[in-house]
Every structure is written in structure tokens, then in C-alpha cells.
């Protein structure tokens with residue numbers, strides 16, 4: 202099977218999961234620096250009764266692996282070489298907002314942070330890899346959250362504009378693909394990290410900061426992020442006409458299947474998809490806040506205040522392409538909720554999707570789901586799609602000869618690519634495929650090293666020890682072959 206000419210082949214990582222150097226060269230903490238896994242209910246911040254503010258307070262008994270991560274900050278040249286060795290013509294990572302504006306609210310950027318990305322981007326270009334840059338991959342500066350309440354505060358829009366203007370100007374002519382907020386549609390489930398929002402005025406229970414974030418604040422954050430997304434498109438058009446801005450949503454939950462043909466399950470599944478995915482996609486791609494969102498606002502009395510000029514801005518500045526992650530599917534049954542961990546509810550396993558990734562993660566493996574998702578997204582938005590994350594996390598150790606035989610990873614990739622190809626035959630325009638975590642990084646969900654996605658193994662473990670040495674797994678050569686043959690070897 203052959204993929205389109207000029208198909209973008211590569212891999213994706215995020216600054217907070219690979220760079221480490223969390224306080225180096227002027228950087229201040231971002232939100233993931235106080236988390237051991239984004240799903241943690243217990244972030245390293247504490248309420249101070251005197252100042253009536255949250256402050257960073259790390260738990261000495263926890264290993265915050267992202268602080269050192271895989272030390273990409275100092276090893277990016279060697280790592281990027283390994284990536285280009287597989288024939289990548291493109292590579293995705295994020296700029297950590299806090300390296301450029303350490304607290305988020307400064308007037309002038311941190312030159313040292315910019316210098317790091319100058320060289321990283323230059324290195325990618327020299328190696329023939331198109332940089333795909335996420336502007337915020339769960340990386341809101343912590344200060345903006347503890348001091349301002351994060352995205353529920355409209356001041357964030359101005360701080361964001363300053364940040365994106367700075368990097369658009371700096372990387373004009375070098376970066377062609379910008380992604381705005383990574384998987385921001387997770388924000389209703391994960392407000393602190395995915396939405397960068399926290400209720401700081403009289404929180405209900407300060408010992409439970411995440412649980413104390415109000416619906417009102419979440420929807421305010423939603424609205425401000427929609428405005429910021431539109432500003433990003435507008436600023437990019439003004440600053441660099443040759444660059445494009447895309448949104449980035451997690452679309453595993455677009456494959457939320459009704460458990461059976463009970464009409465309540467069919468509509469329930471559809472509504473779950475709307476309130477997990479389309480509620481952002483419809484604004485970013487179609488330029489309007491949908492009616493089903495306004496219904497939630499009415500029924501829960503949590504409508505944000507909207508300004509006419511901002512609604513107009515949203516309408517006029519929709520994204521150029523739609524990028525997304527896809528890992529697994531779920532089922533919806535109204536009597537038990539949803540399966541998978543998309544909605545955090547335990548539900549019924551899909552009897553037709555029998556495979557799962559190994560314990561303890563057990564993510565359903567459903568390659569056919571990616572074709573379904575791509576068709577739905579393309580029919581709805583008529584925009585080029587860009588798969589910027591797909592992959593499988595496995596607990597892997599070197600064998601006696603120092604090798605890792607990861608056949609299952611290649612099976613997973615090939616099966617998914619077969620259905621990506623089917624979607625392309627269906628008429629879907631697809632810009633490229635980026636494998637998630639081509640080098641082992643810290644897991645976003647659990648904060649551990651044990652969940653490895655890489656073609657390249659990194660010697661680092663959950664307790665933080667390890668030499669950080671890199672080793673190629675068997676999949677390295679196989680993924681290389683897929684790229685070399687533009688998919689023919691599958």
C-alpha cells in the first residue's frame with residue numbers, strides 16, 4: 202500500500218515529558234512539574250491560609266520524573282539524529298511556554314529559553330525534518346494558575362498573545378506547522394493540566410484543588426481558550442503567511458461506540474462524543490459555539506460572558522488543519538456510562554474489540570477505529586487531518602543480549618496504518634502520521650518511565666535511576682522501512 206506523495210512521516214514528543222532541566226536557564230515550573238501523572242488527583246500545591254493562595258509544595262515521597270525526564274534538553278542533538286536516522290521528514294515537539302516567559306506574565310522573553318529552541322529547530326531543519334511545534338502541551342506556567350486562576354482569567358489571553366507573537370516572529374520561515382493546545386478537549390475531565398484552570402477564590406475544599414474547580418470557571422476557561430485559539434490563527438496569518446495553525450484534540454473518544462442499538466445508547470454515545478470532542482472542534486474549525494454547549498450552560502447556570510468582537514474573531518479565524526491523537530476506542534452504555542478511561546467511568550467492554558495493551562494499562566487496541574474517526578472528522582470539518590499521536594506503551598526490559606524485541610509495537614503500528622490507508626481511499630485528506638514517543642519518554646498519564654513507547658530505549662526507571670543511555674529496539678529498523686517505502690512494506 203502506498204501513501205500520498207509528500208506524506209509527513211515522523212514522531213512526536215512533548216517538552217515536559219522529554220526535556221528535563223525543569224529549572225534551568227531561567228525556566229520556572231509549569232503545571233506538569235507539580236504532577237506525577239496528569240491524572241493525579243493530588244497535585245504538589247498547597248493552600249496557604251495566610252496569603253489565601255496556592256503555593257508549590259512537592260511531596261518528598263514522590264518521584265517527579267519529568268524534572269529530569271530523558272534529559273533531551275542536553276541531548277537533543279544526538280536524539281534528533283536518531284530520529285532522522287529512521288528517515289523522519291518531520292518531528293513534533295512543544296515549546297515549553299515557561300522557558301520563554303518563565304512565569305507567563307513577564308513583559309520580555311527569556312533569551313536563554315529562546316536560544317535553546319533556536320538551536321533545536323535549526324538542528325531539525327539541518328537533518329531534513331520539518332518541525333511541528335505544539336504551543337502548549339500541558340505546559341501552562343504554574344504561576345499563571347496559582348496567581349491568576351489560569352485560563353478562567355481573561356488576562357491569560359494577553360499573556361498568550363505575547364508568547365505566541367514572540368515565537369511566531371522568532372521562527373518565521375522556519376516552522377510551518379503550529380499546533381495550539383494539546384488535547385485541550387480533556388479539560389472537563391482534567392481541568393488543571395489540560396485546561397490550565399484552578400478556582401483560587403474561596404475554593405470549596407482547598408485540600409482538594411482539582412475537585413474544587415467550579416463548572417463556572419471551567420467554562421470560562423473554555424471560552425477564553427477558544428478566543429486565544431482564534432488569536433493564534435490571526436497572529437500567525439499576520440506574522441508568517443507561509444505557516445499554518447492547526448488544533449490538536451484527543452480523538453480516541455470520537456470512537457465512542459453505542460454498546461447496542463438502543464436509541465438511548467446511540468444518542469448517548471453521540472452526545473458523549475460532542476461533549477468530549479466536538480465542543481472544541483466545532484469552535485476551532487467551524488467558528489461557532491455550538492447549541493449543545495449553550496444548553497449545558499443554561500441548565501447548569503454557568504454561561505461565560507461573551508463579547509461580540511470576540512465571537513466575530515472566533516468566526517473569522519478558524520484553523521487550517523485538524524491534528525489529533527488516537528490510541529483506543531470505548532463503548533457507551535447509558536446504564537453504566539463509558540468504557541475505557543475517556544470519561545473516567547467504568548463501563549462494559551466491547552465484545553468485538555478483544556485486544557488490549559498489556560496490564561496494568563489495558564487500553565483497547567482497535568485499529569479499525571482510526572478509520573472511523575478519520576471519516577467522521579473529515580465529513581464534519583472538511584479539513585486536512587494530521588495524525589500527530591498514535592502508539593503503544595509497553596513495559597520493556599533489555600534481554601540477556603541487550604536487545605528489545607518489540608514485535609507487538611510493529612503489529613500495532615501496521616494495523617493502524619492499514620486503516621489510515623483505508624480512510625485515505627475513502628477520500629479523507631491526511632497530511633501525515635506521527636508516532637507518539639519514538640524515544641521512551643515520561644508517561645503523561647502516569648508519570649512513570651515504565652510505560653515505554655519508543656523505537657529507542659532510554660535507560661531510566663520509575664525510581665529515577667538509570668544511565669540515560671539510548672539503545673535501538675527492533676522496531677527502529679522496521680519503522681524506518683515503512684518510511685523508506687512510503688508504506689509499501691506494510
Ligand code: BGP
Pocket residue numbers: 215218383384451526590594637643644645646647652
Ligand atoms: C496523550 C498525550 C501525550 C502522551 C500520550 C500517551 O494523551 O498528548 O502527552 O503521553 O497521550 O499517554 P500516556 O503517556 O499516558 O501513555
